[in-house]
Amino acid sequence: MSSDVTKSNILIVDDEEMCREMMAEALEDSTLNISCVNSAWEARELTKAQQFDLLITDYRLKEGDSIPLIKYFHTNSPQSPILVVTAYPEKEKIKDLSECGVLSLLVKPFSVSQLRYTVYQALASKPNRVPILNKAPSHEENILGLVGCSSHIKELRKRIFQLGPGNFPVLIRGDSGTGKEVVAHAIHSCSTRQDRTMVTVNCAAIPKQLEESELFGHTRGAFTGAHTSKEGHISTADGSTLFLDEIGELSLEVQAKLLRVLDSGEFKRIGESLPQKVDIRVISATNRHLDKMVDTGEFRRDLYFRLKGAEIITLPLSDRREDIPCLIDHMIDKSLNMSNMKYITHDAMEVLKRYDWPGNVRELKHVVEYLCTIANNVTRIDSSIVESVLNIAPSDAFWIPPYYEARKRFEYDYFTKVLEHSKGNTAKAARIMGLQRPSLIRKLKDLDINPVNFKKVQQDPIPA
16 A cells, blocks of 8 residues: 555546557556546546546547646646647647646657656656655756756757757757657747647658648648548647657658748648748657768758758767666656665666667666566665666567557568568569558658669679
8 A cells, every 4th residue: 555655646538448548558657546537527526536646638528628627627736737639739729728737738649658758747847746866856957857967968958958049940869769859848948939838749650641631731621531620730839849750751742841831931731722820940850860861862951951950969878878877866766666666786787887778768767667666575676686687678578669669660570571582573572461562662661671672682693
């Protein structure tokens, strides 16, 4: 019973069962108690009997929009943050959400890592939260959410404070798991737009055929299936910041339209003849080499130079090992489970610092969570325990990549094996996979796979 006292209670409200289950599964954690309901009425009844530290609600519920529920929750739990998720952002109403205690807006589809990050940031922001570590975070850490003592992190904080007040685009580059979204939120929090909710879009999760509609919106009857008009993410972010994660995944056609927004502040929804004006700041992020994509024609040169009005690079953990102890302390604190973590020996910490962390901060977080769990049964965490955890991590999957990354890895391996079998013959490969050849070609382009390379492999003579 005592361990439950430190847990955070989260209420998820969504009338789509699959969405509820996805979010609950993504947030499954020894430090969180998750409750799920499918209506605003059930949510109100539940909040009468239980106090919740965070509300996560879909913007549209079967009774209508969730604004009455949001206002009710904010009135009765003013210290508890609110997170809104939506696939259909409506600009005029969303602008008012911040006045109702809404801390952040996530636009569907979003990744598991985006959800987890936003939730933990929200819980850490609670004014009445009692810190568990004796060491209080610095003023800069409180503002930016950047944890570390390395020269890289110190320079990163300085750069964010310099760039924050401007309105020019910022491009964030770095490997997966290095904290690109943390940096984006930090820039927004230092900007003149900080009172407006930052809109986050995961470009890698948007199907190619829906990119233009999702970003720019459409009018009723603009295309088959457009039964109602829809605001796009760009319109939703009017007056605020639009964060385009994995920007390198956008098609060339949509890149051209995005360039116009950056150049003129104008865009047109699908089906509209007259442009609309919009005032947004664009922050983008990628783990791909956009300069190389420019050289191969996969990314527009003019858009690349427009996006990198300023550029920030996030380094992998292997290049800033001195940050590892600070991050571990912060993660233990944020897990609200410090009472279970007895003691990490010096030798154990040295093992953690020497490890290469291919999954970067995301992998470190999962390992720390596991150590917090097993700390119930031991008096200290020594080097042998850490070595055991790290040795089995690859096969036992302590680091779980986001769904779209895992899917992309699988697809890359799958398509590669089929192309090897077909010796680069795309027509044959398409027949094997049961795909239309044009669909296969598009997929290969998305995965950065060149079938010609497989022809060369098979046709090169074997040296004598």
